[in-house]
Amino acid sequence: MTALAPTTPWKAGAKDDYRVCGVTTLKVDMHTERLIIANAVMAVVTLLLGGTAALLIALTRWQAIHLLDATWFYRLLTLHGIDMLVAWIVFFEMAGLHFGSTVLLNARHAAPKLAWLGFIMMTVGGLLVNGVVLFDPQSTVMFTAYVPLKAHPLFYLSYILFAVGALITVITFFINIAVAKREKRFEGSLPLVVFGLMTAAILAVYTLLQGAAAIVPAFLWSLGILQNYDPGIYRNFFWGFGHPAQQVNLAAMVAIWYALAQMTTGIRPINEKFSRLAFILYLFFINLGSAHHLLVDPGLSFAWKAVNTSYAMYLAVLGSMMHAFSIPAAIEVAQRAKGHNKGLFGWLRNAPWGEPGFSGLFMSMIIFGWIGGVTGVTIGTEQINMLAHNTLRLPGHFHATVVGGTTTAFMAFTYYVIPLIFRKELKLKSWAKWQPYVFGGGTILVSLGMITSGLQGVARRNWDITFAGVVPGTVDLTLAIFGIGALIAVTGGIMYITIVLASILTGPRMEAGQLLLVGGKENPLLESTKLTDEQMEHPKNQPKGTLVLVFAFLVWFAVYYLSNWWLLGRTWFIR
């Protein structure tokens, strides 16, 4: 670590300035730096709120403990959904968009005032909704606020404020890229990571517009201006927002995966075309997946559901399966080129397992794909959804995607943002080394506990399932697995927040001296540019191990998917 680097104006006499990062050689716009810090801080604050709620509601559903009363359980469940699914992740993504549209392009932030406006609106909306849920008993309506359940008008207003703020920030992303292109800050195509973030940003635009279509009428309805609001129509628009919002997370997370892989193992994408096509598949087909939530709703035809939920033929799933190959394959090639050539998996054994960026990437990919992806495609199948709708299998699925996948990756990425953008030394490095394993491991138990409970019919969003009197004894076991997993995951979350706070609140600001946190003095990011075509194409360096891994994945996928059809075939006849 060295003294702070000097800043340079972008143009002679201009107020806007930048610094050059000594580690990555990239130019960092000072507006961007401040915007990233502000968004990251709000992300961590909302994570803390939602995480506290997570602990308390998990300890309530763990039947042996059953901590909260019903009122507080439902209230904190509402809070948990909003803070985690929306606030924490979107704040982090906004930081990512500022980063991707300026720093990675060596460009300036072209619309800082607009970006601050967006940030302020998001902050006001995000904090307001917490207040409304905590202090207004009527507003315990869950994250989904299904009409005709009616919350306080301020509840809807804070959703709208947050969403418009996010939309404004997304617009600054496009402005930045357009200006960077015009000012010739970069040559040729966008870097792959920015391309992925661009996919997320485009998805975000229509996600937020559909959110407006759902929430604005609900706001008017709560004020009494609109008399009737059809619950079926609300569901349609709400999920046009609710599910794509998670797909924004998916695209942003995959972009971060590529970034983490390059920063920790020095990858070069094995084929830019392949990876970019996979992102384009998301762009065109993933929004159709919103229909997942309406599979057992009245009023919709089989054809509509089947076309939509299959993403017009599972083409978005294909996109994810392409990334699932291309990222580990790129790591394998880069590792083999370094000489880790022994056997099928020598490259994996010699990976930097102590480096949080790599372990976070690994845990995130495994949990997202093997648990989240497989269960998601399965319960999103039209007929199979009848077995799963609104049971704990649903939160089991999305805790694997959003918590085990997105959140683990974002947490790991934060450890690099602190020295490179906050310009603070990362404290508690030995904690950071373990944190992805603790958090990811806990999340695996949470997901598996929820999924196995849901398979036995346990409903989600239910304070006490024993009222139903149909709960087999094994449910006590599976709910306990969920509860213990939650304790471990929350421990991982506390480790994360402690590391972040200890780093940013103590010690002087200074320039980072190296990229890796525990893995040594190397700089994989810069070394990745030295990988030659000959090395990439050398027969000895081909990703044979990855091919074995993805085929193993496919076998597991098929087993889980087909056994669900078998389960469905055993239930009552229904049409």
Add this chain to the structure above:
Amino acid sequence: MLAPEKLWWKPLGRMEKTWLTVAFVWCVFLTVMMPLWYFYGKQNVPTETYRVTREQFAAKVNEFVTQYQVGDENGIPVVAPPPGSDVYLRASTWQWYPILQLEKGQTYRLHISSMDLQHGFSLQPVNINLQVIPGYDYVATIVPTSAGEFTIVCNEFCNLGHHTMVGKVIVK
């Protein structure tokens, strides 16, 4: 993270092609399974739906209960409709009304609707789950294939008493 080389549009390698083909074939299989099951499977998501007002549906439920009531359990009527008939089930906070008594292996047209909020029809331990929305009469043609007592759990949040909303189906 860094800008790619100028020309990155290159043909795919052998392994990428292999995986892409296999993954695509799997996606086609996933897609085909749904229409296949639609035509040959015995368990399909009901699609028959009618618009209905709360009053209309409540009247139908009452008429149905008067016609076929055979008993009473804690104030809730037990209703035994003949096989093949239209069966009505009313969801409201926090009650399923009435208790249904069906025969194993017979077909029924089960109408479900809500009087107030959205509810979730979750038949346990059979584990069939459907969304119940006010204003929509959702018709499921069902054949109970097992006998015994079954519970209807509400699995859509419907305010603070949600977890107490439990109903019953008896199959003889």
